[in-house]
Amino acid sequence: MKTISVAKDFSKFPAGRYKNMGKGSGEEFREKHLIPAMEAGEPCIVDLDGVAGYPPSFLEEAFGGLVRLGYSADDVLKVFQFRAGPAYSAYKIAAETYIREAVPD
Amino acid sequence: MFGIDVTTAVSAAAGTVFGLLATELVSSLVRKQQRHEKSRDDDQDEIVATIDAVRTLADDYWTKSQEELGHTEAVLRGRIVGGIHHINLLISGLFSGDAKRSCDVAAFKFSDAAGGGTFGNPGRSSEPDRLTSIHSAALTLKHLVKSERRKLRYKPLA
Numbered sequence: 200m201k202t203i204s205v206a207k208d209f210s211k212f213p214a215g216r217y218k219n220m221g222k223g224s225g226e227e228f229r230e231k232h233l234i235p236a237m238e239a240g241e242p243c244i245v246d247l248d249g250v251a252g253y254p255p256s257f258l259e260e261a262f263g264g265l266v267r268l269g270y271s272a273d274d275v276l277k278v279f280q281f282r283a284g285p286a287y288s289a290y291k292i293a294a295e296t297y298i299r300e301a302v303p304d
Numbered sequence: 305m306f307g308i309d310v311t312t313a314v315s316a317a318a319g320t321v322f323g324l325l326a327t328e329l330v331s332s333l334v335r336k337q338q339r340h341e342k343s344r345d346d347d348q349d350e351i352v353a354t355i356d357a358v359r360t361l362a363d364d365y366w367t368k369s370q371e372e373l374g375h376t377e378a379v380l381r382g383r384i385v386g387g388i389h390h391i392n393l394l395i396s397g398l399f400s401g402d403a404k405r406s407c408d409v410a411a412f413k414f415s416d417a418a419g420g421g422t423f424g425n426p427g428r429s430s431e432p433d434r435l436t437s438i439h440s441a442a443l444t445l446k447h448l449v450k451s452e453r454r455k456l457r458y459k460p461l462a
Contacts, residue, residue, distance in 0.1 A: 216424060219426055252386055252392075255418075256425075259420060284396075286389075287392070288396070288408050289392045289408040289409075292408055293415070296412065
């Protein structure tokens with residue numbers, strides 16, 4: 200199964216919500232890694248470990264943003280499984296909650 | 305007569321040594337427990353202090369717009385995210401199982417209140433109304449951490 204490591208494949212310093220805020224935004228992560236995985240439709244592991252912390256707005260935009268774009272929450276949760284060590288499990292809860300609570304545009 | 309005295313003396317000495325060893329063993333276990341409990345108390349205090357620090361930073365952040373904060377906006381943002389991450393690290397070291405899961409959920413709600421929404425957005429307006437949910441989530445998390453800390457049991461052979 201393909202694994203996307205946020206720290207190794209994207210940034211050790213995830214930043215805010217939108218690309219116009221600079222490098223490492225949730226929007227950029229979604230476009231570079233999450234949408235291609237959704238389009239491929241293959242189950243994929245998102246490894247949340249190893250970064251210096253996640254702004255909630257990053258996680259909301261990256262994962263909740265998929266639902267706003269039209270992907271169903273069920274499909275998103277079918278494609279992505281989250282891997283998180285003990286110190287990162289609150290971020291896993293955050294990502295899954297944002298997916299479930301997002302409303303399509 | 306002399307043999308009986310030697311036997312008695314040896315028995316007494318053995319009893320004394322055994323008593324001393326048992327006392328030392330019990331003292332050692334008590335000291336270990338005290339160190340362990342102090343370490344847990346220190347972690348709990350650090351979590352509570354960090355929650356308060358993040359809450360204060362969030363007060364400063366959300367009562368001003370991005371324009372009003374200027375370069376301080378990025379500093380506050382970094383400290384809030386770093387503080388939340390530190391809370392998560394400490395919770396993972398102190399708790400496990402259901403207690404950790406409960407604290408993780410409460411920590412997520414606190415982080416979402418303090419760092420969700422328009423956090424970091426260019427042109428962000430001030431949102432003082434957000435402070436109520438930040439303080440409420442902070443108090444809930446603090447109470448839960450203290451409550452779960454009280455439930456932790458010492459395992460002497462762990």
